[in-house]
Amino acid sequence: MVQKLKDPVEEAVIKAERRIVDIVSQPIAIPVARELEKGIVIAQTRIHEIVNGQGKKVNAFLENAQNEKPGKRSDLIEKNVLLNQMYNDLDGGNEKPPTVFKNEAEAAQHSKEIYERFKKEKQNNLERALDTVISIFSSSGTTIKDDESQKIHKQVQNMLAKELVLVPKVTERLTSTPPILTVETIEFERVSDSGGQNNIDTNHIMIGQTTAHNEKFHRILHENLHYAAYLGGGYDYRWRNEQNEPAIRNNVIWFHEGLTELTTQDIARKNNIVPDKINYVTATITAYYIQQLGGKENTLKAYLTGDLTEVRSTINQKLGAGTLEQLLDLQPREALKILREKVDTAGIDRSKWDQSDLVQNAIVSNERLSKEREKSGNR
Amino acid sequence: MVSEKLETEATRLENETRQKISSAISAIESALEKWEATKKKPKMLEERINELKFSYKLFIEWETESLKGSKDFDSVITRLNEFENLCEKINERNN
Ligand SMILES: [Zn+2]
Numbered sequence: 058m059v060q061k062l063k064d065p066v067e068e069a070v071i072k073a074e075r076r077i078v079d080i081v082s083q084p085i086a087i088p089v090a091r092e093l094e095k096g097i098v099i100a101q102t103r104i105h106e107i108v109n110g111q112g113k114k115v116n117a118f119l120e121n122a123q124n125e126k127p128g129k130r131s132d133l134i135e136k137n138v139l140l141n142q143m144y145n146d147l148d149g150g151n152e153k154p155p156t157v158f159k160n161e162a163e164a165a166q167h168s169k170e171i172y173e174r175f176k177k178e179k180q181n182n183l184e185r186a187l188d189t190v191i192s193i194f195s196s197s198g199t200t201i202k203d204d205e206s207q208k209i210h211k212q213v214q215n216m217l218a219k220e221l222v223l224v225p226k227v228t229e230r231l232t233s234t235p236p237i238l239t240v241e242t243i244e245f246e247r248v249s250d251s252g253g254q255n256n257i258d259t260n261h262i263m264i265g266q267t268t269a270h271n272e273k274f275h276r277i278l279h280e281n282l283h284y285a286a287y288l289g290g291g292y293d294y295r296w297r298n299e300q301n302e303p304a305i306r307n308n309v310i311w312f313h314e315g316l317t318e319l320t321t322q323d324i325a326r327k328n329n330i331v332p333d334k335i336n337y338v339t340a341t342i343t344a345y346y347i348q349q350l351g352g353k354e355n356t357l358k359a360y361l362t363g364d365l366t367e368v369r370s371t372i373n374q375k376l377g378a379g380t381l382e383q384l385l386d387l388q389p390r391e392a393l394k395i396l397r398e399k400v401d402t403a404g405i406d407r408s409k410w411d412q413s414d415l416v417q418n419a420i421v422s423n424e425r426l427s428k429e430r431e432k433s434g435n436r
Numbered sequence: 437m438v439s440e441k442l443e444t445e446a447t448r449l450e451n452e453t454r455q456k457i458s459s460a461i462s463a464i465e466s467a468l469e470k471w472e473a474t475k476k477k478p479k480m481l482e483e484r485i486n487e488l489k490f491s492y493k494l495f496i497e498w499e500t501e502s503l504k505g506s507k508d509f510d511s512v513i514t515r516l517n518e519f520e521n522l523c524e525k526i527n528e529r530n531n
Contacts (some may be wrong), residue, residue: 090478096467103460104491112523386459412482
């Protein structure tokens with residue numbers, strides 16, 4: 058179901074893309090049941106938000122409007138207990154992933170299992186729409202040894218210990234359960250745009266092989282950050298509103314990717330490395346605007362913990378109530394469009410942001426990407 | 437006579453409700469899709485899936501009505517009342 062009518066072809070493409078990103082970024086090692094349950098919990102949370110949050114709102118309105126007898130719905134307030142519980146659970150983040158690999162050899166074994174799994178899924182024809190993606194994973198993937206990448210990985214870990222001190226629980230967890238990197242022969246960037254993959258609920262991150270030193274660093278830092286955010290609770294976006302009521306919006310993958318790439322670019326530049334390109338261009342520009350509006354430190358904290366309370370409150374104050382919520386319900390292209398409009402309406406000058414090195418680079422990356430796609434006939 | 441402000445407010449509230457329902461529908465659909473795609477369906481999750489299906493049906497019905505129905509004030513209010521009932525139905529099942 059969609060919120061707005063769109064061209065059916067575009068619709069299908071967007072839907073397929075979303076599913077691809079979903080599959081690629083979703084837990085692979087954990088049992089199917091857990092994955093299913095995650096989907097159920099997300100749906101239940103949404104239902105809960107509607108029945109309670111929106112239900113209360115409509116009830117109050119109708120009481121006012123029609124002057125009817127008050128309150129058969131007052132008992133609903135009690136229901137917030139459940140949501141509060143969920144919220145508090147998420148606040149803790151993940152102490153460590155349920156599956157922990159000790160070394161590269163163990164992680165490489167895990168890669169093998171992933172290839173096998175995709176092969177099986179393809180045979181079962183579970184996701185016909187994903188045939189192209191699955192074939193990338195199942196055809197010729199192998200783990201290769203690459204000392205240079207491992208060296209960069211170490212360097213990145215040291216870097217993050219300094220750059221993420223703002224959220225001590227993340228740096229502590231990174232030290233006690235560090236991510237293990239493997240280099241794979243498959244081309245992640247054809248499907249996930251980032252050249253790598255963070256296997257959720259494990260400490261195993263992967264990148265696709267490349268010879269360019271700069272791009273190795275880019276991919277490794279990006280995937281390291283996904284893992285760091287996973288430990289901090291950054292995959293589960295949530296906030297408390299002005300009435301201190303909790304809200305949860307997990308699974309906004311594009312937003313998470315945008316923040317990941319933004320943080321990647323920030324940290325790389327701070328350490329005098331300028332990545333050759335920018336991934337998830339639209340999402341990253343959107344995240345950059347959010348960062349400019351919400352503050353650098355608060356945005357980094359929000360990225361690493363998933364707690365958007367402060368950022369949301371600042372942004373909604375500047376751009377109007379409900380703005381951040383609205384953005385999260387959209388896809389990146391629409392979100393960026395609306396965000397730009399709102400910034401302009403609020404009379405905030407964004408010309409400096411648009412001239413920033415990051416946004417300029419993003420535009421170049423985008424042009425190059427569409428040219429490459431055209432040439433190779435992909436999608 | 438209905439005040440203009442009340443009328444706008446009712447429409448706004450209906451639109452907002454519809455947007456939220458629409459995004460809940462997507463979340464439910466994605467959960468149901470995963471469920472359908474799974475060969476061995478864990479028994480322990482079946483009950484929760486059925487609950488999702490229950491809400492799903494109500495949401496779709498309401499959404500369709502909200503999209504296609506008349507936009508005059510009385511109809512909007514009727515649909516908001518139906519939304520209230522819908523919430524109650526879902527809540528009753530959860531008790
Ligand atoms: Zn990524």
